[in-house]
Amino acid sequence: MRIVVLVKPVPDPGEERLGDDGRVDRSVTAVINGNDEYVLEAALKLVEAGGGEVTLLSMSPAGITDPVRKALAMGATRAVVVSDPALAGACSWSTTQVLAAALRTLEFDLVLAGADTSDGGGGIVAAGVATLLDLPYLSYARRIEPRDGGVRVERLSADGYDVLDASLPAVVVGTQLLGEPRYPSLRGIMGARSKEIAIRSLADLGCGDRPIGGAHATTALLGTRLPAPRGSGRVVRDQDPVAAASAIIDFLVERRAL
Amino acid sequence: MSGGIWVVGEADAAGALTKLSGEVATAARALGEAGGQEVTGVVVAADPDGAAASLATFLPAVLAVRAPEAADRPAAAVVAARIVALAAAAQQPPAYVVLGASPDGRDLAGILSVLLEIGVLVNATELAWGQATGSVPAGPRVEMQPFGGRVLTSSGFTGERGIILLRPNMVTAEPLAAPGSVEGRTPGDVVDLPPVRVVERVTTESAGASIEEARVIVAGGRGVGGPDGFTGLRELAGLLGGAVGATRAAVDAGWIPYASQIGQTGKTVKPAVYLAFGVSGAIQHKVGMHAAETIIAVNRDPDAPIGEFADLFVIADLAAVVPALAAALRARIG
Amino acid sequence: MTAAPALGRLTDDQRAIRDAVRTLARERVAPRAAEIDRDAEFPEDLRVLLAEQGILGLPFPERFGGLGADLLTVCLAIEALSAACATTGLILAVQELGALPLLLAGSEEQLGRFVPGLASGRELIAFALTEADAGSDAAAIRTRAVRDGDTYVISGTKRFISHGSVASLVTVFAVTDPEADRHRRISAFVVETASPGFSVSRLEHKMGIRGSPTAELAFDDVRVPAVNLVGAEGDGFGLAMRTLDRSRPGIAAQAVGIAQGALDVAAGYAAQRRQFGKTIGEFQLVQGLLADMDARTEAARQLLYTACEEIQRGAADAARWSALCKLVAGDAAMAVTTDAVQVLGGYGYLDDFPVERMMRDAKITQLYEGTQQIQRLVIARALLARER
Numbered sequence: 001m002r003i004v005v006l007v008k009p010v011p012d013p014g015e016e017r018l019g020d021d022g023r024v025d026r027s028v029t030a031v032i033n034g035n036d037e038y039v040l041e042a043a044l045k046l047v048e049a050g051g052g053e054v055t056l057l058s059m060s061p062a063g064i065t066d067p068v069r070k071a072l073a074m075g076a077t078r079a080v081v082v083s084d085p086a087l088a089g090a091c092s093w094s095t096t097q098v099l100a101a102a103l104r105t106l107e108f109d110l111v112l113a114g115a116d117t118s119d120g121g122g123g124i125v126a127a128g129v130a131t132l133l134d135l136p137y138l139s140y141a142r143r144i145e146p147r148d149g150g151v152r153v154e155r156l157s158a159d160g161y162d163v164l165d166a167s168l169p170a171v172v173v174g175t176q177l178l179g180e181p182r183y184p185s186l187r188g189i190m191g192a193r194s195k196e197i198a199i200r201s202l203a204d205l206g207c208g209d210r211p212i213g214g215a216h217a218t219t220a221l222l223g224t225r226l227p228a229p230r231g232s233g234r235v236v237r238d239q240d241p242v243a244a245a246s247a248i249i250d251f252l253v254e255r256r257a258l
Numbered sequence: 259m260s261g262g263i264w265v266v267g268e269a270d271a272a273g274a275l276t277k278l279s280g281e282v283a284t285a286a287r288a289l290g291e292a293g294g295q296e297v298t299g300v301v302v303a304a305d306p307d308g309a310a311a312s313l314a315t316f317l318p319a320v321l322a323v324r325a326p327e328a329a330d331r332p333a334a335a336v337v338a339a340r341i342v343a344l345a346a347a348a349q350q351p352p353a354y355v356v357l358g359a360s361p362d363g364r365d366l367a368g369i370l371s372v373l374l375e376i377g378v379l380v381n382a383t384e385l386a387w388g389q390a391t392g393s394v395p396a397g398p399r400v401e402m403q404p405f406g407g408r409v410l411t412s413s414g415f416t417g418e419r420g421i422i423l424l425r426p427n428m429v430t431a432e433p434l435a436a437p438g439s440v441e442g443r444t445p446g447d448v449v450d451l452p453p454v455r456v457v458e459r460v461t462t463e464s465a466g467a468s469i470e471e472a473r474v475i476v477a478g479g480r481g482v483g484g485p486d487g488f489t490g491l492r493e494l495a496g497l498l499g500g501a502v503g504a505t506r507a508a509v510d511a512g513w514i515p516y517a518s519q520i521g522q523t524g525k526t527v528k529p530a531v532y533l534a535f536g537v538s539g540a541i542q543h544k545v546g547m548h549a550a551e552t553i554i555a556v557n558r559d560p561d562a563p564i565g566e567f568a569d570l571f572v573i574a575d576l577a578a579v580v581p582a583l584a585a586a587l588r589a590r591i592g
Numbered sequence: 593m594t595a596a597p598a599l600g601r602l603t604d605d606q607r608a609i610r611d612a613v614r615t616l617a618r619e620r621v622a623p624r625a626a627e628i629d630r631d632a633e634f635p636e637d638l639r640v641l642l643a644e645q646g647i648l649g650l651p652f653p654e655r656f657g658g659l660g661a662d663l664l665t666v667c668l669a670i671e672a673l674s675a676a677c678a679t680t681g682l683i684l685a686v687q688e689l690g691a692l693p694l695l696l697a698g699s700e701e702q703l704g705r706f707v708p709g710l711a712s713g714r715e716l717i718a719f720a721l722t723e724a725d726a727g728s729d730a731a732a733i734r735t736r737a738v739r740d741g742d743t744y745v746i747s748g749t750k751r752f753i754s755h756g757s758v759a760s761l762v763t764v765f766a767v768t769d770p771e772a773d774r775h776r777r778i779s780a781f782v783v784e785t786a787s788p789g790f791s792v793s794r795l796e797h798k799m800g801i802r803g804s805p806t807a808e809l810a811f812d813d814v815r816v817p818a819v820n821l822v823g824a825e826g827d828g829f830g831l832a833m834r835t836l837d838r839s840r841p842g843i844a845a846q847a848v849g850i851a852q853g854a855l856d857v858a859a860g861y862a863a864q865r866r867q868f869g870k871t872i873g874e875f876q877l878v879q880g881l882l883a884d885m886d887a888r889t890e891a892a893r894q895l896l897y898t899a900c901e902e903i904q905r906g907a908a909d910a911a912r913w914s915a916l917c918k919l920v921a922g923d924a925a926m927a928v929t930t931d932a933v934q935v936l937g938g939y940g941y942l943d944d945f946p947v948e949r950m951m952r953d954a955k956i957t958q959l960y961e962g963t964q965q966i967q968r969l970v971i972a973r974a975l976l977a978r979e980r
Binding site: 034091123128134135140156158160161170217218221223225231234235237238 | 270271335338361364366367368369371372373375376377379380388391392394403405407410411413414415416417420423451452453454455456457458459460463468498506516517522530531533542551554556560565566567568570572574575578579581582583585586587590
Binding site: 073188189193 | 604605608609613615616644646647649659
């Protein structure tokens with residue numbers, strides 16, 4: 001099975017900040033978005049069981065490749081990174097167009113993406129990509145299973161899960177329930193050095209003269225402010241459990257929560 | 259002349275309107291008043307009547323679209339196809355489409371963004387109408403709280419159209435004095451999106467209120483120590499009229515289902531009260547609950563990060579405090 | 593692997609490996625450290641983890657399934673693991689120590705027979721030189737290996753053998769020619785612990801590295817095939833010394849890791865703990881302690897990295913470099929961990945915090961693979977030899 005995993009480099013959670021231009025500061029250490037590691041693990045398990053390869057697809061204005069190297073160290077075969085200065089400040093609509101254009105240059109049976117990104121939320125790009133490519137879209141997967149030339153996905157629901165079937169190729173968005181991602185082995189880390197990372201510009205994808213990128217963003221950041229400080233918290237220590245429980249109740253009453 | 263604001267109401271498995279949809283409708287209505295825009299509700303479902311009637315308690319006009327395929331297809335594709343058809347058939351397509359940021363809402367927003375060729379603002383915590391400024395025309399101003407709430411941002415659309423996803427529990431749903439009208443519609447020329455078939459719907463737990471809608475959340479982390487510890491938390495949640503949440507550590511350990519997980523790869527909540535037991539407060543969890551109005555944490559570790567942002571930090575053994583608190587609450591009620 | 597670059601600069605691979613092991617140490621090893629110390633049980637689960645991640649394969653040639661890492665890289669891994677748990681860092685250090693005689697002097701046939709299992713981490717190997725009456729005076733060992741046809745029969749007792757009870761192979765040093773000169777009497781053998789006559793007669797209860805089994809091994813007419821002789825008869829003592837020249841940096845790495853781990857706990861504590869209305873980190877006496885701890889740890893680290901580079905490139909005075917880094921790092925670890933307990937005050941004395949364990953763990957780095965006193969003799973001799 002030929003699987004493409006969409007990986008988004010995001011700032012290390014806790015280190016995120018806005019740069020002077022008001023955009024997410026991407027010079028901060030980049031890691032792969034949390035959920036992308038889970039779907040990558042699922043992809044690696046699928047090809048280990050049934051043969052095939054995993055290709056990583058990533059988009060980064062500055063051509064950031066470190067998080068992609070870690071994913072290669074986990075066992076992916078190769079990576080494609082779309083890098084173009086015009087992409088700085090791109091909105092999700094642009095991202096959707098670019099990823100779809102990149103996928104049109106690749107051969108695949110399955111496209112996997114993680115359910116959300118930690119640096120601005122979303123989870124909508126994969127749905128848009130599927131629509132542009134006219135592929136079946138299955139989301140919030142807790143389990144992915146190939147079946148007779150198609151794919152079966154268990155999709156999380158409010159009270160359990162729905163079992164979905166679709167033909168391949170398809171786009172699937174996965175959740176952490178797919179299973180804990182592996183640590184890259186040292187052999188994988190050393191082997192990753194020789195794996196191919198192909199850099200593509202917008203022009204390479206045939207998008208050079210389309211209204212894509214930061215200059216054509218559909219959304220704009222207008223301002224930022226700091227939230228009202230929470231106020232210093234109160235600390236209760238060295239109290240017996242009954243006194244501690246009373247302190248909690250009194251506080252809830254004080255806050256009109258009880 | 260703008261095409262107005264459409265609100266997409268979401269129906270749950272039983273066909274009832276979700277609580278989030280009422281919140282979205284209320285927010286959109288206020289937006290419409292501020293911006294001089296007409297607001298119309300849309301419900302697409304196998305049997306839309308109940309949800310449409312509910313949505314009409316919040317909006318002056320609601321379109322109800324019957325879509326039998328919704329019975330065995332994931333909702334987003336079915337709803338998207340019909341909204342696009344409605345938009346094409348309307349005198350003017352909607353300028354803004356407002357949805358709830360539920361899983362189906364996110365899917366729908368992604369599909370609509372491509373079919374309608376408009377951008378999306380996700381994770382809105384507040385909606386307002388703003389005048390033209392710089393490169394941005396008059397239109398919705400969307401507040402978001404990225405980076406675990408460390409900063410508040412305000413964004414708008416560079417064009418005159420867009421899709422907005424509103425987070426749960428940010429707005430209190432307020433019905434109209436008198437309900438609006440419901441009109442059935444059957445749009446023609448519905449696009450065929452690639453089929454995905456629902457083979458089976460499996461129930462693994464009772465469909466209680468989603469944790470995102472709870473006013474009070476009692477959460478447990480690694481310090482709870484095991485599934486038995488969550489029994490005490492469930493009791494507290496029951497006494498406080500709330501829901502039980504958990505950190506990823508507790509979910510990964512198998513002590514509580516993923517549906518209760520709060521945080522970066524789980525749910526984001528904004529309850530009135532967040533009562534955390536044995537939760538360290540690492541950033542991956544904090545991003546999911548920092549917006550709670552009152553945060554109380556009980557933890558044996560005086561250096562736990564949660565102590566830095568809790569309104570009340572109780573340094574104590576939760577194993578003793580949980581039963582003591584339950585007893586004290588029972589005494590108050592009794 | 594590419595050669596190590598100028599002092600203080602790691603290659604991309606070295607940095608990547610160090611970071612990967614650090615992550616593993618933080619997420620999987622550190623949570624187990626207190627329990628390993630408390631229960632004094634060998635962490636088999638972590639041995640499996642190190643094997644699966646390829647960490648135990650670092651010192652071994654690629655053609656036998658290892659990663660062919662250089663000495664500095666192996667030390668980076670030991671350092672990273674030891675910062676979380678000295679016992680776990682020792683798993684890699686002892687695997688290297690036990691296998692070094694083979695790697696230095698084994699035949700291709702021996703390497704092919706033994707290394708694949710070791711590189712995969714499925715099998716552990718121990719180093720058995722020390723005896724009850726022969727510690728610092730290693731040449732005085734009495735374990736005997738007598739040739740009988742195409743086997744050697746080994747009898748005697750070894751003491752203080754790390755991993756002696758969990759290893760499947762042991763490199764044993766025994767006297768093959770009692771009449772020969774002091775440094776030509778001994779030979780080295782690879783012995784399979786499943787052999788009849790081999791037994792673990794005692795396990796020690798120790799101050800620190802309590803999860804690492806330290807065993808007394810009894811050899812009761814253990815028959816070893818002659819093809820398991822490593823090098824030639826009489827090469828054993830020299831081989832043991834050359835082994836220690838290469839393995840001492842591993843202990844220095846363990847010491848630097850322990851020191852860093854203790855420093856991190858102390859600095860974090862000082863930044864949080866409040867007394868007299870301030871964090872204790874704002875008091876100069878505490879700042880002085882922390883600064884000295886950092887200076888000693890960093891100095892030991894930089895000396896270690898330089899020593900690794902020198903030894904790897906075949907410096908003539910490898911023995912001096914090896915002894916220097918182990919001497920400085922061992923003393924640094926003891927001083928830094930003691931000061932870490934001091935910074936934490938009364939709390940540092942409790943097992944609620946890891947520093948008292950780190951202090952107990954640190955002591956062994958001044959004792960094994962040559963006491964600090966032996967290191968000084970090695971250094972002085974090298975200096976004086978230059979003067980002749």
